Structures are given as C-alpha cells and as structure tokens.
Amino acid sequence: MPRRLIKRYLPDRSSFHETSQLRHFKRFLHHPCLWHLNRRTVSGAVAIGLFCAYLPMPLEMLVAAMMAILFRVNLPISVTLVWISNPFTWVPLYGAAYLLGARILGMKTVSFDDMTMSWLMSQVVPLWLGSLILGSLLALTGYLLSRALWRLYAVRNWQQRRNRKEKICHPGDLEVK
Numbered sequence: 001m002p003r004r005l006i007k008r009y010l011p012d013r014s015s016f017h018e019t020s021q022l023r024h025f026k027r028f029l030h031h032p033c034l035w036h037l038n039r040r041t042v043s044g045a046v047a048i049g050l051f052c053a054y055l056p057m058p059l060e061m062l063v064a065a066m067m068a069i070l071f072r073v074n075l076p077i078s079v080t081l082v083w084i085s086n087p088f089t090w091v092p093l094y095g096a097a098y099l100l101g102a103r104i105l106g107m108k109t110v111s112f113d114d115m116t117m118s119w120l121m122s123q124v125v126p127l128w129l130g131s132l133i134l135g136s137l138l139a140l141t142g143y144l145l146s147r148a149l150w151r152l153y154a155v156r157n158w159q160q161r162r163n164r165k166e167k168i169c170h171p172g173d174l175e176v177k
Contacts, residue, residue, distance in 0.1 A: 034075040044073030047143035049081025054135030101130030
C-alpha cells in the first residue's frame with residue numbers, strides 16, 4: 001500500500017507520547033507494531049476498526065485501541081476506522097444488524113421507516129447478535145481486501161522495477177535511428 005499516503009494522514013508515535021492525557025498509557029504505546037505500516041499491521045487494524053465500528057455501544061474507539069494494543073496492530077488506523085459508525089450511519093448500520101438478528105432469532109421485524117435510534121437501542125439481543133455477525137463479516141472482508149490490495153500494489157511495484165531494470169540492462173534492444 002502507499003505508505004507515504006497513509007503516513008501523511010496518520011499521527012506519528014511522538015505526537016501520542018507528548019499528549020498529557022495519554023501519559024498514563026505510555027508504557028502500552030511503546031511497541032513498534034502499533035505504529036508500523038506493513039501488510040500484517042494494517043490489515044489487522046482494518047479488521048479491528050471495522051469490527052468495532054459495528055458495536056452498538058459508546059466508546060468503540062477505546063475498545064478498538066485496546067484490541068490494537070492486544071493484537072499489536074496499527075493503532076491509529078484501527079481507531080480511525082471506528083468513525084465509519086457515526087450519527088449519519090447509525091440507523092442503516094444498526095438497522096441492518098437488528099433485522100439480521102431478529103430474523104435469526106425468529107422475531108417479528110419492523111420496517112426501516114419505523115426505526116429510530118432510541119427504539120433500536122431497546123432491541124438489545126437482536127441488535128447485538130446482528131452487530132456481531134455483520135461486524136465479523138465486515139472485519140473479515142476488510143482484512144482480506146486490505147491484504148489483497150497490499151499484495152497487488154507490491155506486485156505492481158516489483159513489475160515496474162523489473163521493467164526498468166530490463167531496459168537498463170539491455171540497451172542493445174533500443175534502436176537508434
């Protein structure tokens with residue numbers, strides 16, 4: 001993946017260590033994998049961030065940060081991806097989760113038009129069941145897609161380097177007119 005592009009938008013390790021609110025957590029934030037950009041740390045962070053985005057609870061970012069520290073994946077990416085779940089996307093995300101959970105449990109469902117955020121939060125069991133299932137599917141899809149895109153990007157770069165090297169190593173192939 002384009003590391004320079006990702007690094008341009010993510011905070012670096014020193015900015016986290018200098019924040020006074022995080023000084024108590026400094027010992028947990030030292031591991032280099034939490035800040036490193038490679039295929040493993042980024043794809044794991046994508047999976048954690050997308051899974052936590054589907055959790056119907058407050059402080060999903062804290063859960064994503066703890067999971068990133070536990071699994072030693074990129075911390076800023078995992079926390080940033082939680083923002084897919086925001087006030088504009090809550091009803092579609094959690095509404096779909098509720099519908100899936102209610103169908104699995106055999107409960108009677110309501111239409112999307114009748115759903116409000118407060119009503120959805122009262123439907124705890126089907127909402128959480130659907131959220132865990134959809135969050136897991138989204139996390140798996142994000143994980144596999146980010147690994148595949150990273151691999152495609154790397155293969156493309158290898159091919160471009162090989163093509164440049166072949167042009168340099170075989171100057172006789174170029175015709176001079």
